[in-house]
Amino acid sequence: MNHRHCPIINLSAAFDPLDLSDPFPRLAQARREQPVFYSPDIDYWGITRYDDIKAIFRDHETYTAANTITPIAPFSAAVKEMLAIGDYTPEPVLSNNVPPGHTRIRTLVNRLFTPRRMKNFAPAIRDIAERGVERIAERSPLDIVAELTYEYPAYVLFHVLGVPEADVPQVKAWAGNRIKLYYGRPSAAEQVEMTKNLVPFWRYVVDLVAEKVREPRDDLTSDLIRLRAGDDAVLTLNEIASCMITLLVAGHETTTAQINNALLHLLTEREHWEALCAAPDGIAAALEEMMRYDPSVCAWRRLAARVSTIAGVEIPAGANLLLMLHSANRDEAVFPEPDLIVTGRDNLKDHLAFGYGIHYCVGAPLARLEMRILLEALTRVLPEMRLLPGQALEYTLNISFRGPASLWVAW
Template identity: 45%
Template sequence: MSDLARVWDTPKAVCPVGSIGRNYAPFDHERMHESLAVARRSEPVFYSPDIDYWVVTRYDDVFAILRDPDRFSAANANTPISPVPQEALDLLKEGGYALEGIQVNCDPPRHTRIRNSAFQLLNMKQFGYLEDDIRRLVIDSLDRMKGKSRVNLMEEFTYELPAKVIFLILGIPEDEAAQVKKWATNRLLLSFSRPTHQEQMDAARNLLKFWHYCVGLVARRIDSPQNDFASNMLRLRNGDDTVLTVNEINSVAFGLLFAGHETTTTQATNTINALLTERDSWEAICADPSLIPNAVEEGLRMYGAVVNWRRRTRCDVEISGVRIPAGSNILMSFMSANRDEKYFDRPDHFDLRRANGRKHLTFGNGIHVCLGAPLARLEVRIMLEELSKRYPDARLVGDRKVEYVPAFAFRVPKSLWVDLEA
């Protein structure tokens, strides 16, 4: 069964009297910080009736859940927060949509088998080989901005670039980036937002195109292997379904083409926005580029692309004194954990010199920690290095407030308007 059609039998929640969960706004990125700060102090685990999830806010609790796959399943990680209409599900089924849970929404032993193969090809050493190519792509993007004084930096710089990096890994032509980005946005809309019926139908049609694009890519590599990710996964498979099936490779390619760039686009945009908002920080990295790796980590901590992630209890559990029955939905607030006062001094302050900034949980932890974390760090670092070198006088456009897509799991800006010259 597709994860888009998954229906869970969720136990009825007993909501504590006076719970802040009634006021929790999971889709409003402007309001979340204040309510989560109150929760960490007074009600670190609360029930949100709006989404039917128990929200976990303290660092220690979130970390413990991430490290405990025996009690907390990842099977619901991509399940749509709003039911997908049967009409859309039928369209996908009849069209041959066959995405399988293979990484973020998969549990051991299957998760272990697939991750062991993927890790041989997606690791820090392999990503390091891409540094020169990434810098070339970054410089090319900046070159295309020459002569422009005011730009939507997300549209001009951070939007397509991470997709082009993934294309290097998959052996896809750069000129297909715009189309793949649109398809990936449809997947995000279906699983992590509250689209209208028409939006769900449109997203389903485009999702089907996205799936067949990935299936076609793998099929071409079966017929004509190259030195790229899909070809190398097929070599690891070596015709043995007990290692990997072809459809699992289709699904891994699909996942890489979705998660491998959407979050990096968002993370780069959020970090640049934070640095330009904190003007002293922007000027500091321009004067001393050795601070840029710290800026990357602080951006991940304070303005991580992934703000919430999900688990499902396999058994009755107790978290910070709250008893939660088996089969319950758990929302781990990375946003809150990353600002837990127990671990981060002045947590709402963007500190380029924070000694433990890398302690954040934006990439998760445990067996499901993000395989692409080293690549995302590398890309954002290079983008900051080249952007700050070329445009040290860049400033935010004061009357263009950043707005966010109403997606409860991701902090996705719609635009970032910048004046490149003083």
């Protein structure tokens, strides 16, 4: 069948927003034929064109971020009770907060993640990357996700935040669990099991903050506590813990998946990998294009505060919007030949992989830095790296976080 001439009668029936295995052909069709569509399955309006998504990001009063951490499968009464008993009290601070609370907290957090501050961390990040690459250098073939990229961003983040390195495996497991619980479609029984893992994650974060209050160090968590200066009007300890649990998910799951997406495509179209091995100063631009081509946060959310019209479709007040960032980034109206990897695009940085506007990713300078440093180490030490042919790629069932669960490589 010729898809160009096959109108989408009901995109929601044809498109499962949680199945991230191969969304691009459907999204291209949606951009052409039904750029705004309703998905009753999850009660979200899918938005697929670049200009519409950017306008939504820009108008944060009509479209708030209040629903970005709302579970896709609503919590059961049993789960709510477990959370209450476990004294689980995270509150909106950054991603799902609205002004003026968001502005107050974001202004403080911005002071931690400046590009200059990140640059000071570069030697330590390089050390983490080089140790990781050396550890795998003699072990071809291997799953580079399991052996390197799953944990690398967490080691970087923990160094920056002052979280004990020994806790990386535990926090990675908790973070993966939290993503499946909030962004996936767990059954009632699975929800209960996942909640058993969520409560200890929160307790861990609360204890971590208490420890930093007692003994501040040279790290960003301690800096946030210093900025608070004991004043709840500036920032409460519960708000700091809420920031920490957000960072301890957003700060590494995203980067792991983005590195995996980049490695997958650069090694699949290997001339790009070879070009980077020959001229590593092209790595930053190549990574930027990878963020356009296959962004790890493939969709993000907004809540319509009032009635509005998007691409001619009336959107009711209270509607949930699913902004398809991976579709915006392949919008042919903005990026010519969007399905091609072109590292020299004029508008390379116009992609929406880090969002846009008041919630623009606070960790973008760190993510860019750590991804570049890892790619520099990999292209230098393992230029012969290749993808093992014929491997099946698996993607976790969820609405937002896209990256292959394993990548077998050899050299």
